Amino acid sequence: MTDMTEAIISPNLIVDNEEDSTKLTLAYEWLYEVPRTIVDKFSNHIKYLDISHNKITLNHCKIASLYPWVGKLKESCPNLQYLCLMGNPAAPSYFNGGTFYEYLQYRLFIISQFQSLNHLDDRKVTDDQRTEALRLYKRPFLERLVSPGSRGGISQLMQAPAKWNTVHGKLNSLWSKAKNRNLLI
Template identity: 45%
Template sequence: MTSLAKLVYVNNRGDDASYITAENKILTLAYENLEEIPLNLVYNFGSSVSTLDISHNQFRCLDFLTQFDNLTSLILDHNVVDSSTAFPSMPSLRLLWLNHNKVASLYPFIRNLHNSCPNLRYLSLMGNTAAPSYLNGGSFYEYLQYRLFVISWFPDLKHLDDRAVTSDQVDEALRLFKRPLLDRFSLTSSYSPYLQFLQNKITSFMASVSFLSSTNNTRNSIV
C-alpha cells in the first residue's frame, strides 16, 4: 500500500515507479484532505494501479480517473460526490464504494453511473440521502424501493451495500422498473430542462405505483 507521504518522498528521489509492483497495485491517499490528485502522481501511477483508495477527502470532480485505465476497485467513502458528479468511462471497474457522500437523487445519477461503469459487481451507497436505510432514518419501503431501482440498472451486481443481491431481487427489480420508452427518449441528443424534469417525474411516479402495488406480495421473497 502506498501513501501520499511515501509518494512525495519517492518522487523526489526519482524512482517512484518501484513502489508499484506486480504484488502491490494498491494506492491509498485516504485522509489527505485532497480535492484533486497531484498530476505527477496521476501520470506516474495511473496505469499501474488496480485499487485506489481516496476515502476521507474532498473529491467531487473525478476527471483524473481517466488516467487510471486499469482500475478495478475504487474506494470513495466520505467525500463530497453529489448527484451531478460525472464518472469517466471505466469499463474495468468492478468495485465502487461511495458510502457517506452527498448523493441526494438517484436519477439520473444511477443511469449515468451505469453508462460509465457498466460492469460493477460490488456497489455501496450507504449513508447517502438517495440511499435510505437505517443509517439515515429511511423506512423499510423506501430502502426496498431504492435497492430494487439500483439493481434494475445493475442486474449483474453480486453485492449492494451491506447485503448480497439475490436472483429473486434481480427478477423483481427488472419487473418493477421497466424503462424502454423513457430510455429511448432520454437518448435524444437534446431536449429542454422542462422535458428532463418531466421525464424524471414520470420515472419516479411509475416506479412508485408499480412498487406499492406489488410490495405486499413480494416482500418475503426478496428480503
Template identity: 45%
Template sequence: MKTLAGFGQYSRRARYEGGDLRFLLDFPQLTCLVLDHNSIESHVKIAAAPNLQTLWVNHNKIKNLGLFISTLCKSCPNLKYLSMMNNEAAPSYFNGGTYQQYADYRHFVIAHFPKLEMLDDKKIEDSERSEAKRIYGRKAIPRNVTATRSILESTKP
C-alpha cells in the same frame, strides 16, 4: 501523490480521502476504490473505469439517485460491489428511510448493474434481481443528464 507516480499500471486497489481525484486516471487497472467521506455529490462525473469492480462512496453528499446511478453505470459497468450507505439517496432504517424506500432504492440500483453481487451490506438475491428487472428494466436511466462537476475527469495539458 508523487510517491505513486509510475505505479498506476500496477495498482489494483486505492483508498483516498481528499478533494482532487484526477490522479485516478493514471490507474487503469484499478479494481477497488474507496471514496468514503469525500463530499461527492449526485452530479459528479466519473471517468470510464471498466475494470472497477468494487466502489465505496459511503458518507458523501449523494442526494439524487437517478442522476448518480446514470453516470455511474456508464462509467463503471462491471461493478460487483457497491456501497452507498449514509447518503441521502440511499434510504435505510438508520437514516430515517422506510422499508419501501429502501426496497425501491435497491431495485433501482440493481436494475442498472447486471453484474452487481452486493449492494451496501447485503448480498443481492436472484428474486431481488428479478423484481428489479420487472419494475425498472433498463428504462430507469434518465436520458438527458448533464454533469457539472468532475472528480475523475482528466484536466491534464
C-alpha cells in the same frame, strides 16, 4: 493498517503523459478509497479516472438524488459488481431515517440498473431481488399502457389513431394500480 487518506502516492501510479495529462489510472491497486493526496493533487484537472478492479465505496458522499447520478455511473461502470452507497440521502435506510419500503425501492432500482451487480451496500444481491428489480424497472413505459392480453401490443398502439380519452384512461388505470400497490412507476 495504514490510513489511506494520508497514503503516499506511488510513482508507478502517476504517469505524467505529455499527450494527455487529464488521465489517471488507479486500476488493480487494492484500494478501498481514493487516497486524499491523489484527490488534492489531481482533482482539478483529471477528466478520466480509472478505478476499476478496486473495492471503493461511495459511503457518506452526500449523494442526494439517484437521478441522473446512477445513469452516469452506469455509463462509466457498466460491469459494476460491488457498490456501497450507505450513509447517502439517496440511499434510504433505518440509519438515516428511511423506511423499509424506501430502502427496498432504492435497492431494487439500483439492482435493475446494473446486471452484473453481486453486492449492494451490506448485502448480497439475490436472484429473487434481481427478478423483482427487472419486473419493476425494466418494463418499457409504453408496454404498461397496452393491456397484457391485447393483440398487437405496442405496434397496435403506435398504428392506432391517438385518442386522448383512451390514453388518459390507461394512464389513470396504471397510476391507480401503482398507488394501490404502493410501487413506484
